Amino acid sequence: MMAKISKGMLSFYVGLAAFLTLILVMFSFLHARKISHWWKVLLETRIFFIPLILYILVIAIGFGLLAFFLISLFRRSLYGEIEEKLRVMASGNYDSPIVTKELPHSKENHYVTRIDKDLQVIASKMQEISAELQTLNNQPRLLEGQTKEEILEIERHRLARELHDSVSQQLFAAMMMLSAITEKAKKDQVSEAQQKQLAMVTDIINASQSEMRALLLHLRPVSLEGKSLRQGIEQLLKELQSKIKIELKWDVEDVSLPTAIEDQLFRVVQELLSNTLRHAKANELEVYLHEIDQNVLLRVIDDGVGFDTSQPKAGSYGLMNIRERIAAVGGMVKIISFKGQGTSIEIKIPLIKPLASGN
Incomplete structure (x- = not known):
């Protein structure tokens, strides 16, 4: 049951129970002394200028914090190894010694032992799934006599060749022409504004060439080729x-x-x-x-x-x-x-x- 309730809620219940218990004790004590307006006593009685009710409230909060600390320690000792196994499994290390290690069996932690057995089964299943994925990925899938990767490789080489023979060559030619125009502009001493525009166009073409090189690198090669x-x-x-x-x-x-x-x-x-x-x-x-x-x-x-x-x-x-x-x-x-x-x-x-x- 404790596993289904958060530590915060349990601590709140403990603090609330402590507060009500202290109030009940004060009520019983004052009632035994035949003081009818007991709640006024709680509000008006002061110790070091602080109302008595605040002392009761602080004590109740202290019990709640103490309960939170003790529950945290208990759960850490009970579920610490399970949490560690889950972290290792989440990182993909299904065959790690931390995961494969079985927790000791005892009457006190039989619930944790059942969880540990379930984790062992999950880790084994995840290993099988990963192995099957790698095996299936290693098997060629044919489409009209060709594998998917072969079709993609042919298409990538075609695109790379067309980009290199058309766009890449045109960018290179444009860069050469622009370099000649820039040199002539400097000799003719054209205005500074026009020279800045030419420099801007040069930067754009340089960026386009870099983009084209990146695209060609992306398209070619696509396999290790031995x-x-x-x-x-x-x-x-x-x-x-x-x-x-x-x-x-x-x-x-x-x-x-x-x-x-x-x-x-x-x-x-x-x-x-x-x-x-x-x-x-x-x-x-x-x-x-x-x-x-x-x-x-x-x-x-x-x-x-x-x-x-x-x-x-x-x-x-x-x-x-x-x-x-x-x-x-x-x-x-x-x-x-x-x-x-x-x-x-x-x-x-x-x-x-x-x-x-x-x-």
């Missing part, structure tokens, strides 16, 4: 470093992962780099990839403009696509961002052993 995940990520970062003025730091561990997870993580890194270039306006970018406690952990941090994660549309379509990719392999995405302070994206995917054939 490389390890570490090699693929480092190639992306080096290509980015050669095209864009941005300070890069990375620490990418050579982890051994199932093919499905490798492909999804590579595409996620590609998406995050594209988002950083197109939206973050960052000067520094950090990429970390490690295997920690049967989990692969990817972190991408930038010092860009950031955004308000509480807004429904925060992070745009790109981050929604990343969440879907990571959810497809049983992982979790944690985004921390503040306007003007940059963004940190942490991705954790459990490395679950394949299910036995007998299960």
Whole structure:
């Protein structure tokens, strides 16, 4: 029953009971002395210039606070390990020793023992679901003889080629023509207002070229093409470093992962780099990839403009696509961002052993 009532309500009831008990004791004492107007005595009697009723009220509040403290200690001792297990499970570590450890059986905590058994079952089910997700994601899904990824890859390469051959070339030609016009304007000593306008147009074209480079990087490449995940990520970062003025730091561990997870993580890194270039306006970018406690952990941090994660549309379509990719392999995405302070994206995917054939 106690588990169904909040600590605050229990403390309030204890304080109320203490207050009524003290009032009843004072009433009985004054009634025994044949004092009819007992409530006047409570209001008018003063100890150190403070009415007696206030002393009773403070004592009752003290009992309530004491009850709150004792209930908190009791519940912490009773449910502390359960809460710890729930926190670990919420972070995706279903096979952590903290989760798999069974609580000692006793008559005093039989209710907690039942909860612990239910958590063990939930953790086992979550492991099975994650393993099934990773297995299904690793199986090709054919559409008219081609997998979905093959169709997307062909379409991405087509779009990248068309953008490079048309828009990118036109932007380059426009930049060359504008450079010539700017030089001529300086020689002819045109007005300062016109030179500012030319500089503004130059900045716009430079920004458009940067946007185009980011789009091309996003569209190409879309697979590891025989490389390890570490090699693929480092190639992306080096290509980015050669095209864009941005300070890069990375620490990418050579982890051994199932093919499905490798492909999804590579595409996620590609998406995050594209988002950083197109939206973050960052000067520094950090990429970390490690295997920690049967989990692969990817972190991408930038010092860009950031955004308000509480807004429904925060992070745009790109981050929604990343969440879907990571959810497809049983992982979790944690985004921390503040306007003007940059963004940190942490991705954790459990490395679950394949299910036995007998299960």
